[in-house]
Amino acid sequence: MPLAVDIISWVLIVLGSFFTVVGGIGLVRMPDVYTRMHAASVTDTLGGGMLILGMMLQAGFSLVTLKLLFILGLFFFFAPVVTHALAQAALHENVEPELAEDRRGRADAPGGSGRQP
């Protein structure tokens, strides 16, 4: 039984490391602010979540597990708040998202209410 828990936690930690690096690469390679936010959320949720779950399995049932659970909840509640605030601030400063087609001036344009030219 302990061997199975060890194997599961190792798999979780390796996968978490992989997704952390994937988020970092996306943070550098993506073309504009909004897609970079998407890449950074991979690091926050998948990377951090899997690393912390793996560490929780390594810690066993103790106070450390509870603290790791608090850190996990902190990630899951605060990362969307920060991303939302960042996207709203960027839209307010008229940072244009890069789109495949020019959707400005169309009736179903995103964020078109009150910001017509």
Add this chain to the structure above:
Amino acid sequence: MFTVAVIAVLITLALALTRAILGPTVFDRVLAGNSVGTLAILLLAVIGFLTGRPEFLDIGLTYGLLNLIGTLAVLKFFRHGDLAYDVEEERRP
């Protein structure tokens, strides 16, 4: 096994710092700063397990709370130019 996680977090920290230096707008830098905060929490936790003393988790929790407040404060400062901005002042004639 924790060594792999430490190396991965350090690589990602370097990439986030690259974006913070390169970033064309201020929002790229704020995003990279927030990522650096998240990775610092992960690094604290993993190094605690690597050295067998997981007492750094309290520092990680505090750092997470400070990270949220810091990011929101920077965003508010760049939007209003003032941390003590009051919405009611704008509505008054």
